[in-house]
Amino acid sequence: MSVPPSHQPVRTASRNRRRLLVTGVLSAGLLLAACSSNSSSSTTTTGGSSGATAKSADPYLAADLKAGAAQLTGAGSTFVQPVFTKAFYAYSALNQAVTVNYQAVGSGAGITAFQGGTVNFGASDVPMTAADIAKVPASYGGVLQVPDTLGGVTLSYNLPGVKTGLHLDGPTISAIFLGTIAKWNDPAIAKLNPGVSLPDQPITTVHRSDGSGTNYIFTDYLSTVSPAWASGPGKGKSVTWPASSVGSSGNSGVAASVKSTPYSIGYVELAYALQNNFTFAAVKNAAGVYVLPTLASVAADASQDPNVTSTNFSIVNQPGTASYPIAGYSWALIAMKQPNDTSGKTLVQVLDWMTHTGGGQDQAPSLGYVPLPANIQALARTTLLQVTGPNGAVLLTK
């Protein structure tokens, strides 16, 4: 039923407008006060860690925290979203002149955004191929790829009554996702798990429906350990999945789908699995040991290949008894020649802070990411030192 509008004389209208203005100003003021008090309280909590960085002798880190004012944007991988969000927030608390806005749209979309010039930096779990690099504007002067995070991909499952640590090996996982193993109590799975009572239910597999670097790392692993997978779907940011496999967008989408679908299994980055209290599998590594994904096991896997570059970046299925076989780096993509001195310098300084101990890497363990090994941090810095401003001057300084 419609209510007729009440008749208001002009005098009351202007008085109401004034009241509205005053209320608006007061509430905006209160909000601002609350926000600034929030950031100051977080400054005190991170004040401890910045005190610790003063002790370390890294001369670049101190300069990184004094970066000039800028609003930076980045887009890409959902793999790194939790750690990027926390680290950039911590950075902005220490240096209020800089804000970084990161959109987790998937590695594929991140590369497209970076090629289109709509963001300052892209983020992808698989480095850009030569074909991708050929599509960036010539004004970029080339693309630099900086390793920024190290994470693991878990096989998370929703099996009522089965605890974390179900034993799975490469060929079995491949068969599950191909659909050739259709039920949880299949003999192939039961053989790896004596003593575990597996339900007589069909397996629902969950995969990424968008172009994803996590997808690349997972299919890279499957292609390495299973010839059936290598000759079938193969490896890539996007592959063809069987019709019975559920597709979801983003790591968070797969996490939500696994949580909502009983008797399902999906691949999610370790941070999402820990945040959602998932049960995940212990995967058999190259040495034949069943290893759970933890910070230590992912770090062990990464340490087996210290010579990672943006063209030789796969670290799946490394040797070593403690290695968790499904792990990968994630990469930040930046233009070699920045168009603007101020924002370019801030960008490299923020990324340098992000990739080093005493800076953003300190935020990693609390979220389930492994801090970058020392040699990879060194690689990040030497890569960032190649970035120049529009007139050719190196932007990253002590």
Added chain:
Amino acid sequence: MSRRRRFTVPDRAYRRALAAAAVLFAALLVAFVVAMAVQAVPAFSSLGFSFLWGTTWDPYHGAYGLLSFIVGTVETTAIALFLAVPIGIGTALALAYLVPDRMRAPLSTTVELLAAVPSVVYGLWGLVVVAPYFATHVEPFLTSAFGWTGLFAGPNQGVGLLLAGVILFIMVLPTLVAISRDVLAAVPREQVEGAMAVGATRWQVLWRVVVPGARTGLLGAFTLATGRALGETVAVALVIGNSPHLATSLKSNAATIPSLIVSAFGEATGTQRSVLFAAALVLLVVGIAVNFLGRFFVRSVKRSGAASVAVA
């Protein structure tokens, strides 16, 4: 006299502004079609027209078949409307004519509030709350009761075509009910009372006088509901399973054109991007076709001499 002249110029300007707004909306529709077509031209020139009915979607190997998405869109909309039309018109009739006066306003307001819930909330609710319930209770029950039809083959995953159709039904129902109720209540009281006066029963009044009398408005409600169901993106993408294969049963994973666009557009380049615009064009054409089909149906019923005078 001066008073009359003071109101003439703004009056004319106001009339012209309104006329311009009306023309603008018509022009906007044409602009949509042209913009989509322009972006879709590269796809048609490099792939011909056959990709519109191709069944394989594998962009990394150059296959861009859109049939499974078109069929998925039609299927989810059909399920939603199949449930929404009888239940929606029935609810609207009840709200307009059968519910006691005291309850009419609160119930109507509640239905209108449901129409205001954002679609993504429906999608999240569908994925997190309804999907597990579907997988453990609804789908097993439907499979055991109706499995003989062959429409319920496959595992009970929860997400899939059926859940997407049901979520869409819940989303279009409030819109359908709110508009239908107003339209049904607007049928002239003389006709309703006249029918009762010649001895028609309550059901005869409703089905032979009220509903036919309101049919143009009901068609408008139906078109709006179809439009919403066809275009629903995020809610469907969350619950439909996103599989680019033709659905073989109501429990299979499927995909619709909007869910395809939302998952693939971010990283689509070149031909794939153009194909997505072509898919959007197909969706636009389907929507317009449904609208025209409905109008044609109404006009043909009128021409064949249906009972009462249509409400304008």
